Amino acid sequence: MVLIKISGLCQKYGGRTVLNNINMAIEKGEVFALIGPTGAGKTTLLRLMGFLEAPTTGEIYFDGADISVAKRVKLEVRRRIAFVLQKPVVFNMSIYDNIACGLKWRGKKHPEIEAKISHLLEVVGLSALRHKNARTLSGGEAQRVAIARALAVEPEVLLLDEPTANLDPVSTAKIEQLVSHAVRLKMTVIMTTHDMSQGQRLANRIGVLVNGEMLQVGNSSQIFASPRNKKVAELVGVENIIDGVVTSNEEKAVTIDIGGAIIEAISDLSVGEEICACVRPEDITLTLSKTPSSARNSFSGKIVRVISIGPLMRVQIDCGFPLVALVTTKSAEELGLKSGRRVCASFKATGIHVVKKEERI
Ligand SMILES: Nc1ncnc2c1ncn2[C@@H]1O[C@H](COP(=O)(O)OP(=O)(O)OP(=O)(O)O)[C@@H](O)[C@H]1O
Ligand SMILES: [Mg+2]
Numbered sequence: 001m002v003l004i005k006i007s008g009l010c011q012k013y014g015g016r017t018v019l020n021n022i023n024m025a026i027e028k029g030e031v032f033a034l035i036g037p038t039g040a041g042k043t044t045l046l047r048l049m050g051f052l053e054a055p056t057t058g059e060i061y062f063d064g065a066d067i068s069v070a071k072r073v074k075l076e077v078r079r080r081i082a083f084v085l086q087k088p089v090v091f092n093m094s095i096y097d098n099i100a101c102g103l104k105w106r107g108k109k110h111p112e113i114e115a116k117i118s119h120l121l122e123v124v125g126l127s128a129l130r131h132k133n134a135r136t137l138s139g140g141e142a143q144r145v146a147i148a149r150a151l152a153v154e155p156e157v158l159l160l161d162e163p164t165a166n167l168d169p170v171s172t173a174k175i176e177q178l179v180s181h182a183v184r185l186k187m188t189v190i191m192t193t194h195d196m197s198q199g200q201r202l203a204n205r206i207g208v209l210v211n212g213e214m215l216q217v218g219n220s221s222q223i224f225a226s227p228r229n230k231k232v233a234e235l236v237g238v239e240n241i242i243d244g245v246v247t248s249n250e251e252k253a254v255t256i257d258i259g260g261a262i263i264e265a266i267s268d269l270s271v272g273e274e275i276c277a278c279v280r281p282e283d284i285t286l287t288l289s290k291t292p293s294s295a296r297n298s299f300s301g302k303i304v305r306v307i308s309i310g311p312l313m314r315v316q317i318d319c320g321f322p323l324v325a326l327v328t329t330k331s332a333e334e335l336g337l338k339s340g341r342r343v344c345a346s347f348k349a350t351g352i353h354v355v356k357k358e359e360r361i
Contacts, residue, residue: 019055045209090135090145315327
């Protein structure tokens with residue numbers, strides 16, 4: 001069921017377009033992550049969804065109601081949404097009072113507040129510090145207090161702006177547990193993040209916002225395995241993005257001129273189209289010399305760098321264009337892979353994901 005529907009949303013500040021024609025829907029109970037580079041418009045979109053400001057043009061419907069119609073509707077809807085800011089605000093009072101203040105404003109009675117806050121303090125792992133002044137907390141603790149305060153009023157929608165920015169891995173894991181807790185309480189969570197892996201871990205769906213445009217919306221495997229265009233591929237960290245032009249297409253078996261060399265791939269893009277060939281490092285096979293194999297693409301190159309990452313080796317190769325391959329440490333040792341060594345890098349036509357250089361939805 002759609003909870004928030006956004007159509008034709010634009011936001012301008014002083015004539016500058018910050019969000020351009022955003023169309024999307026948020027499903028009830030989902031975790032939706034907005035990812036995108038700095039300045040992409042993530043916070044702005046979140047603020048609009050939280051009705052903290054009005055869009056220049058376009059509509060936002062909450063549970064079927066157009067919020068712009070009546071002030072009263074807007075106020076009712078606002079009470080169903082909680083917003084935790086990028087820089088969490090904590091008040092100059094105890095952790096307990098910080099978390100309780102939303103309930104006090106809503107006129108709740110003391111026993112109810114006490115029971116609820118004690119439970120939330122357990123959830124956020126701050127029971128022992130309940131009387132401590134919140135202003136003295138670390139960034140991660142303050143973020144937990146801000147989220148607990150939001151959870152206390154049992155919103156239907158929790159908006160989290162970069163909830164783990166600048167936090168260490170332990171604090172990040174704690175915040176992520178809180179997001180999972182909110183999901184168990186059937187809240188709809190919309191969050192922004194720079195952290196692609198966090199989007200993958202937490203979100204049912206991800207929206208990729210670049211320069212005010214929503215370039216792709218999908219589940220994490222759609223976004224990470226099949227980025228829609230070059231910008232998305234770059235943003236989600238595809239390591240091998242090779243620019244080229246389609247020079248032939250016979251029943252989707254395409255040849256791509258990458259400036260001197262040819263790559264064969266599968267795609268329905270037409271001849272003349274400017275594209276990028278995305279190749280996953282784990283799909284590249286390295287051998288010491290050219291071997292007859294089923295891989296359609298085989299390039300000779302010189303190893304530039306070898307970096308160990310746990311059981312794997314990341315091998316950077318110069319094939320006239322840069323290529324990164326991931327191989328097991330065992331096979332790297334067997335092949336004697338080290339910088340300066342010449343190798344042959346092969347990958348199958350079917351392992352390549354071909355995307356247009358520029359495309360919008
Ligand atoms: N109230 C405002 N007045 C003028 N410009 C604004 C305002 N709010 C945001 N902007 C501009 O809009 C653009 C998008 O800002 P926004 O904060 O939404 O980006 P973001 O994706 O959240 O970035 P970050 O990842 O750094 O938090 C920026 O260029 C910012 O300077
Ligand atoms: Mg922001």
